Amino acid sequence: MATVAEALAPKYSGDTRADMLFNWSSDFFYSGILNYIPNSNNTIYYSFNTNNVSRVPWHGSVALNNVEGFNNQQKVATQEALNYVSDITGIHFQYTDDVNQANLFFGNADIVGSSNTMGLTLPYLTQDYKADKYGNVTYYHPMSVIALNKSNHFAYDLMNPVKGNDGYATILHELGHFLGLQHPNNNPNSSNTEWTIMSYVGDRTRSTFSPCDLFALQWLYGGDGLAGNYGINSTYGTSLVSYNTALNQNAQQHITEISVAYLSYFGRPADVSGANYWAENLGNMLPSFSQSDESKNLFGSEFSKDQINQFYLNLFNRNADDAGLDYWYNEVTSGNISAGNLAVSLATSALSQTNTADFFSVYNKLSACETFTWIMDRQDEQIAYANNVNSVRAKLQTIGSTNPVNDADISFYLDTLL
Ligand SMILES: [Zn+2]
Numbered sequence: 001m002a003t004v005a006e007a008l009a010p011k012y013s014g015d016t017r018a019d020m021l022f023n024w025s026s027d028f029f030y031s032g033i034l035n036y037i038p039n040s041n042n043t044i045y046y047s048f049n050t051n052n053v054s055r056v057p058w059h060g061s062v063a064l065n066n067v068e069g070f071n072n073q074q075k076v077a078t079q080e081a082l083n084y085v086s087d088i089t090g091i092h093f094q095y096t097d098d099v100n101q102a103n104l105f106f107g108n109a110d111i112v113g114s115s116n117t118m119g120l121t122l123p124y125l126t127q128d129y130k131a132d133k134y135g136n137v138t139y140y141h142p143m144s145v146i147a148l149n150k151s152n153h154f155a156y157d158l159m160n161p162v163k164g165n166d167g168y169a170t171i172l173h174e175l176g177h178f179l180g181l182q183h184p185n186n187n188p189n190s191s192n193t194e195w196t197i198m199s200y201v202g203d204r205t206r207s208t209f210s211p212c213d214l215f216a217l218q219w220l221y222g223g224d225g226l227a228g229n230y231g232i233n234s235t236y237g238t239s240l241v242s243y244n245t246a247l248n249q250n251a252q253q254h255i256t257e258i259s260v261a262y263l264s265y266f267g268r269p270a271d272v273s274g275a276n277y278w279a280e281n282l283g284n285m286l287p288s289f290s291q292s293d294e295s296k297n298l299f300g301s302e303f304s305k306d307q308i309n310q311f312y313l314n315l316f317n318r319n320a321d322d323a324g325l326d327y328w329y330n331e332v333t334s335g336n337i338s339a340g341n342l343a344v345s346l347a348t349s350a351l352s353q354t355n356t357a358d359f360f361s362v363y364n365k366l367s368a369c370e371t372f373t374w375i376m377d378r379q380d381e382q383i384a385y386a387n388n389v390n391s392v393r394a395k396l397q398t399i400g401s402t403n404p405v406n407d408a409d410i411s412f413y414l415d416t417l418l
Pocket residue numbers: 173177183188198
């Protein structure tokens with residue numbers, strides 16, 4: 001059980017791409033505090049009941065007047081946004097009309113003292129912890145209000161939020177606050193929405209989180225919700241990288257073998273469905289590669305020296321020497337070795353020669369490929385990869401013997417493809 005002091009202690013990741021969105025001051029939301037609700041059962045209750053919205057006190061110079069309930073379109077958009085937040089964070093959101101049970105209330109209001117504001121998330125109305133004599137949190141019931149501003153000049157979009165307009169983007173921005181994200185570096189005019197939807201700068205019609213938001217949410221919640229196995233106050237703690245993978249057990253066990261094959265032959269990381277499929281058919285994997293549509297698209301249907309040269313580029317970022325080309329070309333065309341086996345044997349032979357440039361090149365690329373495949377646990381990530389195979393291939397070409405990339409960078413890169 002966690003103590004109040006632990007719940008309030010800052011937990012920065014050390015990576016500014018996430019940390020610029022965290023706030024640990026009492027004035028706003030403590031980032032990740034939701035993980036400390038005892039017995040939360042990973043559920044946050046939300047309500048369109050406005051009884052509590054009307055009771056919100058002045059917050060600084062801001063107050064809510066003429067409170068009204070959300071209309072149907074706003075309710076639909078809110079539920080859509082909450083489903084999306086669930087996919088990203090793993091938090092389960094449950095509707096309730098009971099104002100005492102709810103943690104999060106939605107309503108419209110004239111936001112007095114801040115007419116330019118589109119929406120407002122008011123910090124938890126109840127910060128009342130109960131702790132036992134050891135300081136352990138025994139009770140904590142957060143209650144927050146998200147209000148959309150009827151008097152704002154974008155009020156039409158706020159009253160009619162749909163994906164692609166700034167009404168929907170505002171709901172997502174406010175949910176970001178509720179989840180513990182602050183404006184970048186505590187300044188809404190820093191960074192831009194391409195990197196974080198918590199910024200006011202740039203396109204304000206995004207209907208998804210941006211890469212820095214995803215990075216920060218991964219750190220706070222670990223993808224499996226409140227106080228689960230990953231994230232703040234969890235069994236395994238925090239990480240910027242998700243290893244909550246969609247790979248089947250065989251694929252996890254043979255990830256290196258599969259990754260070597262994809263890297264050397266196709267010059268890219270394995271996709272999740274490919275890895276899952278070949279893990280059950282490892283013996284057929286290499287001979288089948290040359291029959292695949294991808295191989296024909298890359299190399300044509302006739303085996304060539306160009307194809308061998310491409311294997312060298314995939315693995316070592318350099319061209320093959322002429323003697324090597326002639327030798328391997330004859331080996332493959334005379335049927336002594338398949339093209340797939342050749343690609344893999346180039347990789348494994350380099351990996352056996354430690355401390356050479358070729359070794360480090362393959363090692364660094366292979367590590368990146370394994371991580372990339374391993375972290376695609378969500379379907380939107382797998383689709384993003386399928387739509388950006390060539391960009392990923394080009395990215396892999398930039399990794400060489402002297403420049404390894406760390407897992408956090410790979411995770412962040414994947415987020416940029418979404
Ligand atoms: Zn904001």
